[in-house]
Each structure stands twice: as structure tokens, then as C-alpha cells.
């Protein structure tokens with residue numbers, strides 16, 4: 001594979017990619033399995049398009065991906081929200097400062113979409129932030145609603161960082177961070193009136209089980225909010241062999257467990273005690289984030305931070321950005337929000 005294949009053409013970008021290739025030659029010279037030039041057969045395409053990876057493998061990658069250097073690298077560049085930023089469609093070349101604001105806007109748009117009330121009588125009082133990263137959403141939600149917020153995360157370094165930030169912000173009495181697996185949460189049944197799960201579900205190897213856990217901890221009438229990077233529904237249009245290669249590259253680049261679809265989530269939701277299922281496709285809204293994320297990483301400051309302190313896993317994710325942008329534009333994948341209320 002040539003550097004040009006990554007769709008990044010400026011001289012500065014090439015320098016950074018060349019530097020990255022010194023750190024991780026496999027990124028620029030991937031094995032045949034991840035190359036565009038050895039397409040699988042149609043049968044293999046159908047079989048592998050949803051690729052389900054082993055929990056141990058994914059969780060090990062998550063430890064590395066969100067390990068201290070990765071986590072702190074992200075924090076230095078984009079602050080305490082470890083998800084994708086929301087823009088009006090068509091925005092081009094936003095600045096890094098705008099990208100930080102866009103990350104907060106994603107939280108605000110999700111709350112608006114789900115119809116969460118600011119009315120002191122109706123607003124959430126007990127919130128769980130499932131897969132809480134370094135606590136960005138927990139802090140925002142606790143402050144906005146004056147709510148008690150519990151964050152859970154499988155990554156000890158991020159939990160430590162979230163606790164340190166809580167202390168620094170004087171929010172220790174409002175937010176609690178728990179080290180644990182979101183598949184088996186240490187919370188009682190029916191405890192939370194808002195279950196918040198932003199950009200986490202794609203790391204789960206068993207989505208149905210995970211869904212049941214989200215519903216278990218939700219109180220009757222609680223709202224559940226998830227966001228997910230989904231693939232196109234193959235019922236709509238089967239994948240070509242090239243598309244299968246792209247899906248595999250993105251799934252591995254983002255350290256996701258497998259691919260899922262919006263209709264797949266709706267099917268699961270319909271089998272559980274949930275109502276008011278709402279979905280929206282936010283792909284157009286996050287494309288500028290991925291474009292800017294890449295530009296920031298490729299800037300002198302960004303590439304210095306990346307090369308000095310980022311783990312291999314984050315560099316791999318950043319280098320997947322052009323493929324993600326193209327696949328969002330071509331509707332091979334979509335970024336969707338799905339909200340429900342518990343009966």
C-alpha cells in the first residue's frame with residue numbers, strides 16, 4: 001500500500017505518516033488481509049461483514065487504546081469528551097477549538113433529541129454514564145441537572161483520571177467513578193432515570209446482553225441513550241468484497257467488536273420492555289469532526305503530541321480517519337443515535 005492510498009496528499013501529512021510508519025510500519029504496509037489489493041470472494045464478504053471478535057481480544061485492545069498515554073494524548077488535544085463532535089452538516093475545516101466545542105455539542109444534541117427536560121421536577125436525578133471515558137459526560141450531566149452521576153469504565157487509567165478531574169472540579173459529592181465491566185454493572189435494578197451510553201456499545205461483543213443490562217439498571221420511565229457507528233443494513237444492499245475490506249479496516253482501527261445495524265438495535269429493543277424508540281442518522285454531523293481530528297493530528301503540535309505520547313492503538317485509529325470519512329459519505333457506515341424509554 002502506498003501513502004497516497006490513505007487519501008492524504010499534503011507534503012506535511014506525508015511526513016507525519018512517514019514518521020508514524022517508523023513507529024508502526026504495519027500501518028502503511030498492512031498484511032494482505034487488510035490490503036485493498038486482495039479482495040475476498042463474495043461468500044467470504046457475506047460471512048465476514050459483521051465480524052464478531054472475541055471479548056478477550058477486544059478488551060485487551062481497549063486497555064491499550066485507552067491506556068494512559070492514549071487517554072492523555074486525547075485529553076491534551078480535545079479535552080475530557082472521548083467521543084465524536086457534532087457539527088451542522090457541510091461545515092469545513094473547523095479549528096481545534098471548534099472541535100472541542102463540537103464534542104460538548106454532541107452531548108447537548110443527544111439530550112435535546114431524547115427530550116430530556118431541564119424542569120427541576122422532571123429532570124434526571126440519578127444518571128449512569130456507561131463506558132464513561134475520563135468523565136466528560138458525567139461532569140456535564142451532573143452540573144446541568146444537579147444530578148448524582150455514576151460512571152463505569154473497564155479501563156483503570158481512565159477511571160483514575162476521571163476521579164482526579166472530579167476532585168479538581170469539586171464534584172466528588174456528585175460523581176462517582178467505578179472500575180468495572182459495563183456488561184455486569186454493580187448497580188441495583190431500576191436505579192437510574194437516565195442511562196447514558198455514548199460511543200461505547202460498539203466495543204461490546206454481545207449487544208443483546210449489553211442491552212439487557214442497560215434496561216436492568218434503568219428505572220421505569222427512564223430514558224436510555226446510545227450512539228453507535230453502524231454498517232449499512234445488508235438487507236438493503238449486500239456488501240461488495242471491497243466494502244468488506246473497508247468494514248474490517250474500520251472495525252479494527254476503532255477497536256470495535258463487530259458491526260451492527262440500526263434495524264438490529266430496533267429488533268433488540270422491541271423484544272425488551274421499552275417504548276418510544278427513536279433514531280437519527282448523524283453521519284453528516286460528525287464528518288467535519290473526523291476531518292478536523294485528522295488535520296489536528298497531522299499539525300505540527302498534534303503530530304508532536306501523537307508521536308511523543310500516543311499508543312500505537314490511537315495512531316491506528318487516527319490513520320483510519322480517511323476511510324471512515326469516505327465510508328460515512330458513501331453510506332457504507334452511519335453514525336446513529338438511538339433512544340428509548342423503559343416501560
Ligand SMILES: C[S@@+](CC[C@H](N)C(=O)[O-])C[C@H]1O[C@@H](n2cnc3c(N)ncnc32)[C@H](O)[C@@H]1O
Pocket residue numbers: 062066080081082083130131132133134135136137152153154155158180181182183197198199200203204
Ligand atoms: C469512545 S470512549 C467513550 C467515552 C465516553 N462515553 C465519552 O463519551 O467521553 C469508549 C469507552 O468505553 C469504555 N469501555 C469499553 N468497553 C467497556 C466495558 N466492557 N465496560 C466498561 N467500559 C468499557 C472504554 O474504556 C472507553 O472509556
